[in-house]
Amino acid sequence: MLLQQLANGIAMGSVYALVSLGLTMVYGILRILHVAHAGVYTLGAYIGLFSFRLVGDFWVSLLIGMAGSAVAGYLIERFLYSPLLHLPRIAPLIVSIGLFIALEEAFRIVAGPHTLTYNARIGIGDLSIGSFRLTETQILILFVTFAALIFLWAFLTKTRTGLAMRACAQDAETASSFGVNVKAIIAVNFLFGSAMAGAAGVLIGVYDNQVWPTMGAIPAYKALAIVVLGGLGNIPGTVLAAIGVGLAETFFIGILAIPFPRDAVAFIAMILVLMFKPYGLLGKA
Amino acid sequence: MRRLRLVGIVFGFSAFLLFFIAGLGQAQDTIKIGFFAPITGPAAADGMSAKHAVELGLKEVNDAGGIKGKKVELITYDDRLNPQEAVAIANKLLERDKVVGVVSGSYSGPTRVTAPIFQKAGMPMVAGYAVHPDVTWDPTQKKPNDFIFRNGYLGEVEGAAAAEFAVKNLKAKKISIISMDNDFGRAISAGFAARAEKLGSAILTKQMYKFPGEKDFRPFLTRIKEGNPDLIFAAGYYNEGASIVRQAKELGITAQILGEEGFDSPKFLEIAGPAAEGVIIATNLDRDDPRPVVQNFLSNYRKAYNEDADMVGASSYDAFMILVNAIAKVGTDPKAIQKALLETKDYNGLTGMISRFIQGEVVKPVQIQVVKGGKFRRLAVIDNPEVITPPTKQ
Incomplete structure (x- = not known):
């Protein structure tokens, strides 16, 4: 049972990681809390679902969902955040919250208030050893998350653009004086982060077989807690925090059987970390 | 010009009056x-x-x-x-x-x-x-x-009827309960547990999940699987119900799932897909x-x-x-x-x-339906007066 719960928890944590990464990357470079990121996540699920219904192939729908989210993320940066960057950070935050609410309503109007099903067969098959089962969708989630993390790591450490991205996160002005095109780097940042959120939306859509207009509501605030937990802007810290929250939720429910709502776990952890390690799990002062 | 305006006013007023009377007339007719x-x-x-x-x-x-x-x-x-x-x-x-x-x-x-x-x-x-x-x-x-x-x-009555069926007809001895944490979930699972225990069955686990919002029931179900019950009584609406039966199937749980009227929707059948087959519910409509x-x-x-x-x-x-x-x-x-x-x-x-x-x-009697061939069909009717008579409130 422990093994099974471990699989359940890591799968959930992986999805949290995919959603939170974009958020932490945006914060790292722009110092904006990008609440509408959860709207991009839902958008990814809907685009993936509708392209799945058109094309009938899961992998294609995953890629289209990611691409659609990436474009949406880029447009949000270009037309909403970019013109507001000279204002105090509260201005883009308000815009972001407003946009998130508008997106939820838009999904409801376009796709209807009902839960839609994302009934895709991936074609990997379940893995079962004794009473332990790693379901097809769990394998899928682990695989996609792992691939995304490897890609991100390689990109950030092995390429010049990645280096520029890290430089911008540390100090955008200095990076700019060294000839880094900060605007382009910000755009790349949003494209990547949003594509990952889109992937998370598609994965959850398939994992739960449900896509609905307000599916971003809980990730919207849980991802914020995870990002703070990981140390704002800290990528390895965010991944660690996300997996940790996924596991903690699963263990509280499934092993300790403590009847408190799972969504509280991330916030309790956040409060504890802020009390004892105010810069996050891996953050530096 | 003046006269024209006066005529206009008179016309307007009479139109309004007519409309009003028509409205009144209609109100009396329906x-x-x-x-x-x-x-x-x-x-x-x-x-x-x-x-x-x-x-x-x-x-x-x-x-x-x-x-x-x-x-x-x-x-x-x-x-x-x-x-x-x-x-x-x-x-x-x-x-x-x-x-x-x-x-x-x-x-x-x-x-x-x-x-x-x-x-x-x-x-x-x-x-x-x-x-x-x-x-x-x-x-x-x-x-x-x-x-x-x-x-x-009442939630209690429907829960008791479900328990009556689970214990007397399905002979379930070991039962796990998973229920949404709202008025309905609490009432129906309390009614179920009370009747099942009165009839001599054991309740192995009783878990509550957050409603609305819970989508991932795997941690709950993994815990249920550990106890190896004969039957799982699940309370929720169609989204939750569909997720529970689907995820139970994925985890390889073979225990009979018994739901309630919240499952009774075409949406349940759609979201749960083939996993809905064989699921039994207590409900308020007998298709047969x-x-x-x-x-x-x-x-x-x-x-x-x-x-x-x-x-x-x-x-x-x-x-x-x-x-x-x-x-x-x-x-x-x-x-x-x-x-x-x-x-x-x-x-x-x-x-x-x-x-x-x-x-x-x-x-009135409580209906027990089973999903067969992607549709709800009659399985039994619970009409034991001891179960279906609502408790007198004081």
Whole structure:
């Protein structure tokens, strides 16, 4: 049972990681809390679902969902955040919250208030050893998350653009004086982060077989807690925090059987970390 | 010029007057019945079912000549599953629309806040499927809301009936319970547990999940699997129910899953897919009931809306028809309607033969249905009076 719960928890944590990464990357470079990121996540699920219904192939729908989210993320940066960057950070935050609410309503109007099903067969098959089962969708989630993390790591450490991205996160002005095109780097940042959120939306859509207009509501605030937990802007810290929250939720429910709502776990952890390690799990002062 | 203007005013005024008189005339010609349901929002699928079914009932009544020659007019409102909205609707129905009776096609939240308003105004209301005890009961005065009647079961009654079936028919000895943490989930799982334990079965685990919001039931189900129960009693609405049966199947759980009326929706079958096969539910509609009232409703509903009717629709239809039936007997005086409802005896309802109302609570058999070939089919009917008689409140 422990093994099974471990699989359940890591799968959930992986999805949290995919959603939170974009958020932490945006914060790292722009110092904006990008609440509408959860709207991009839902958008990814809907685009993936509708392209799945058109094309009938899961992998294609995953890629289209990611691409659609990436474009949406880029447009949000270009037309909403970019013109507001000279204002105090509260201005883009308000815009972001407003946009998130508008997106939820838009999904409801376009796709209807009902839960839609994302009934895709991936074609990997379940893995079962004794009473332990790693379901097809769990394998899928682990695989996609792992691939995304490897890609991100390689990109950030092995390429010049990645280096520029890290430089911008540390100090955008200095990076700019060294000839880094900060605007382009910000755009790349949003494209990547949003594509990952889109992937998370598609994965959850398939994992739960449900896509609905307000599916971003809980990730919207849980991802914020995870990002703070990981140390704002800290990528390895965010991944660690996300997996940790996924596991903690699963263990509280499934092993300790403590009847408190799972969504509280991330916030309790956040409060504890802020009390004892105010810069996050891996953050530096 | 001046004269022209005067003529204009006179014309305008008479047009207004005519319109007003026509309006009055119409008001006298029809019998107005109020109706509210969550037509948009998180429970939109149920709200639409209720609306569709009641409109079908309305059409039947009016096609048959209305009530004593008068057409019935349905005043419909969308409460969006929002109690504040429902309060405003109740006041509108009373003050502006001047209805003679009200049908609730909504959940407990909106229905229970309107109950004291209608009770105070002496306006009879029949609730289709709202389950909260305080719909028919005033907890502050500790007396029944005697203008409010309920066509659905109390959570405790339905839970007890499910347990009766689980233990007596399925011979389940070891049972795990997973339930949503709201009024309905708590009431139905408490009723289930009490009856199952009384009949000698053991409750291995009893877990509550957050409602609304929970989608990942794997941690709960993995824990249930560890205890290897004969049966899992699961309480939730169609989204939760579908996720539970689907994820249980994925985890390789073979125990029989027994759900309740919240599962009784085409959406459940759609989301759960093949995993729904063999799932048993306790509910308020028997699709295989041979009585014409049932079979006509099912086929007319399919013809009108091109989808299968569900429990919510059937219960709302019944609520509407119970009210219409009372008006047909005694006329449009709310007090007389209430008296007629109180005296209901052996009413041939779509969702079962209603023997009577006790403190506003319906007394009728509970239906046990099973999913077979992607449809709900009859499996059993629980009519043990010890189980289906609602407890007297004091």
